[in-house]
Amino acid sequence: MVAAVRVHRYGGPEVLTYEDIEVPPPGSGQVRLRQHAAGINFIDTYFRMGAYPSPVGLPFVAGNEGSGEVIAVGEGVTDLKVGDRVGYVVGLGAYAAERNLPAERAVKLPDAISYEQAAATMLKGMTVCYLLRRTFDVKPGTTVLIHAAAGGVGLIACQWANALGATVIGTVGSKEKADLARANGCHHTILYREEDFVARVKDITKGALCDVVYDGVGKTTFPASLDCLHPLGMFVSFGSASGPIDAFNINLLQAKGSLFATRPTLNNYAAKRGDLLKLAAETFEVVASGKVKIPVNQKYPLKDAQKAHQDLESRATTGASILLP
Numbered sequence: 001m002v003a004a005v006r007v008h009r010y011g012g013p014e015v016l017t018y019e020d021i022e023v024p025p026p027g028s029g030q031v032r033l034r035q036h037a038a039g040i041n042f043i044d045t046y047f048r049m050g051a052y053p054s055p056v057g058l059p060f061v062a063g064n065e066g067s068g069e070v071i072a073v074g075e076g077v078t079d080l081k082v083g084d085r086v087g088y089v090v091g092l093g094a095y096a097a098e099r100n101l102p103a104e105r106a107v108k109l110p111d112a113i114s115y116e117q118a119a120a121t122m123l124k125g126m127t128v129c130y131l132l133r134r135t136f137d138v139k140p141g142t143t144v145l146i147h148a149a150a151g152g153v154g155l156i157a158c159q160w161a162n163a164l165g166a167t168v169i170g171t172v173g174s175k176e177k178a179d180l181a182r183a184n185g186c187h188h189t190i191l192y193r194e195e196d197f198v199a200r201v202k203d204i205t206k207g208a209l210c211d212v213v214y215d216g217v218g219k220t221t222f223p224a225s226l227d228c229l230h231p232l233g234m235f236v237s238f239g240s241a242s243g244p245i246d247a248f249n250i251n252l253l254q255a256k257g258s259l260f261a262t263r264p265t266l267n268n269y270a271a272k273r274g275d276l277l278k279l280a281a282e283t284f285e286v287v288a289s290g291k292v293k294i295p296v297n298q299k300y301p302l303k304d305a306q307k308a309h310q311d312l313e314s315r316a317t318t319g320a321s322i323l324l325p
């Protein structure tokens, strides 16, 4: 039996149940991991609430990102062996002391990446990689707006966009978060709970507006985010921490200046193993170089997953959070 956090019915943080579960030996193509850390992500709350239905039904082990040591390999696995250090992002199963994982989704960790860093890098770091390097090509001269700039994805995105030479504008929920975002490469911060962020973006950019807006907040920042873009700018809606964006008429994009809009997810950008490995290598490299630090600002024992979700949803966290089995 191993310790795990399961969801037996959809609901609030209280449905996260810490209990012992049976984990069978790894099947064909799988490896068994002794987990060292599991990432906590906003997407975990969407699965917990049933906003994203569990592909394995109920009950399910929560969590989508983690790292650990291979302790057994199933039939047909040739490129991993007992003792290898790996990280992964995969649908569900991460909040557990041990788990089985499809070997083709495991990525070997370089020595420079600790288990704790990996548990915040595989999902959040690789997301920033594809957002800044694939969805839109951020480079010197680019002006970006990043909503929730002091969050898990946000702090990594600020550092990375800064390292790429962009002018980085970030929205944040408090003065403390503004200080933190600035310390992580954000050039201009906006307190979007008090200030009109469109007016501030116009002011900061002297009317030129942004090339790209990265919006993981959703309901409360839409459609105002579109007004932060110059004509032909790119709106990247990659999450909905405040709730999903309502359906809208596509002619709005014409009215706001022939804008582009996309709603990307890491699943598609990392669907092929080759793409997964390239994203991971690029992300590990920027972390190992010191250009981007993975800010693991909250650590909880596995049994405190409820508290971890409460903190995340009440906007009490900064940077990344992890669970330690």
Ligand SMILES: NC(=O)c1ccc[n+]([C@@H]2O[C@H](COP(=O)([O-])OP(=O)(O)OC[C@H]3O[C@@H](n4cnc5c(N)ncnc54)[C@H](OP(=O)(O)O)[C@@H]3O)[C@@H](O)[C@H]2O)c1
Residues within 6 Å of the ligand: 040, 041, 042, 043, 123, 124, 127, 148, 149, 150, 151, 152, 153, 154, 171, 172, 173, 174, 177, 216, 217, 220, 238, 239, 240, 241, 242, 243, 264, 265, 266, 267, 312, 313, 314, 315, 316, 317, 318, 319
């Ligand atoms: N599409 C993808 O591939 C992908 C991958 C990873 C993450 N995501 C998305 O990226 C976003 C950030 O994820 P994360 O795990 O790093 O979370 P996070 O940014 O650490 O936490 C969410 C932040 O959103 C802000 N927020 C604004 N309104 C909120 C509300 N009503 N309730 C709660 N928070 C609110 C808060 O920051 P302030 O207090 O500063 O407002 C909060 O700290 C999420 O939307 C997530 O789904 C998408």
